[in-house]
Amino acid sequence: LPWPAQAKDHDAIFKDRCCFHRSNTEETLAWSDSVDTLLANKDGLEAFRKFLKSEFSEENVEFWLACEDFKKTTSSTKIAAKAQKIYADFIEPDAPKEINIDFHTRNHISQNISEPT
Structure with missing residues (x-):
């Protein structure tokens, strides 16, 4: 089959199976430039x-x-609240979304959580 017919068949077969909205080809190729480019694009992030x-x-x-x-936050009360939430969600042992960090880093964060900047 010529390419356009194959593309139409592919789109018809897989239209409901795609896990995310597709950006145009140029945007999608730009994701390979850097992680920042990927994460700055809504479709890339998804x-x-x-x-x-x-x-x-x-x-x-x-x-x-x-x-x-957190880095965009300027209010000192919001900084403290967001720091505590990040700590509770990701850092503290057995956090619901605990990230994989070494003991020394976790310990350092735990010691400094009372005065976030």
């Missing part, structure tokens, strides 16, 4: 989340997003 979920490591991108949001 595709990466789906991949991490399939690898049982979705908490890593969720942690990164929480940290990026």
